[in-house]
Amino acid sequence: MFEYVATLLSLGFAAKPPLSALRVSAYLDTIEQGPPDAILGIAQAFRENNRPGKVNLAVGAYRDDAGLPFVLPSVAAAEARLLSRGEKKEYAPIEGLPGFIQLALKFAYGDDCAALKEGRIAAVQTLSGTGACRLAGEFYARFLPKGTAIYVSDPTWGNHINIMQLAGLEVRKYRYLDRATQGFDFEGLLADIEAAPAGSIFLLHACAHNPTGVDPSSEQWRTVSNAILRKGHHVLLDCAYQGFASGDAEADAFAIRLFLDEGHSLLLAQSFAKNFGLYGERVGTLSVVCADAASAGRVLSQLKCIVRPMYSSPPIHGALIVNEVLSNAELRRQYYGDCAGLADRIGTMRLRLIEELAAVGSTHDWSHVKNQIGMFAFTGMTAAMCDELTERHAIYLTRDGRISLPGLNSGNLAFVASAIHEVTNGKPIGSAK
Structure with a gap:
């Protein structure tokens, strides 16, 4: 070995200075400090x-x-069951765990949802609601006409704006909060729905609006739905608090099921961070309502094409917990009681x-x-x-x-x-x- 090194040195292969001395990373010196996240x-x-x-x-x-x-008692019980059976750590498919996805969609759309039975809802497991919104933004940017704008409420969850802008969408705002009363600006929203170019995207909060906590009434939701349908707008429902809003997951799903039943061009971003207390597990779904099963198959293929180069496949532990809770009648009853207790x-x-x-x-x-x-x-x-x-x-x-x-x-x-x-x-x- 020593003879080999000596030969290299004699031939002029002298040791080079470390890369740091060559300042190959000099570009890093020009990078400015990023702003802290608002929350x-x-x-x-x-x-x-x-x-x-x-x-x-x-x-x-x-x-x-x-x-x-x-930690919700129902979640702790579900996790204990999983561990007792020996949870496997294999990769999930690109689209996520099929059993979890189906139960998650039933949780949102209803156990008797005809669209689910007909196979016309394409869905993938996501990195919680943030990941679902990011995939939705990318999906819209790829498949809606170039220049289609997305409207978010004023105010909205701050990350909505960053997510959609980075997906390449123009972000505009619709009136939502009446700051004089801290109540719902119903007429302002309707006027902005009417004024938006036909075929725009409206990002709506399914329940427990973040940050205001101001939700439309059932009748107001119906009026909003009709206004959006008349203009041919697309709807992205962000659902982060089902069951955590009123304590009744079925009641909190009102807007989701209304927009499904009334035939909207609908995407649903679903999170289980708040309502299952699985903040660090990053559990969610993105679903797309289609006209038929064939269309859903094509949409799913494109969602997988977006997921694969982004993060390949989602984590499994949190999804298995949700699957365990929603698939077991005893744990599901316990979970609904847990939610009621939190909301109370x-x-x-x-x-x-x-x-x-x-x-x-x-x-x-x-x-x-x-x-x-x-x-x-x-x-x-x-x-x-x-x-x-x-x-x-x-x-x-x-x-x-x-x-x-x-x-x-x-x-x-x-x-x-x-x-x-x-x-x-x-x-x-x-x-x-």
């Missing part, structure tokens, strides 16, 4: 703050009354927050907090008020005034209410008329 950046700032009594009302994850992460605690926090605000002397009308639904409350506080809550009281929330109600508990409710009163006292909030 995850807040969570990081919360973790880095050592102040006692700090409160995180930003993250969209359920916490129990002790402020701790909570969140509803209680809404009422108690309003009571505590009144108790500390707030004269603002906070009734909009009671009227909203889901895990978030859109308070109407300004960005300056939110900044003050964080800087002076170490209460972390998004700067649009949205708070995550599961972050409230018996130990911090009075403190939070007092701090909110302090920063809003004598100042107008969004609900002021």
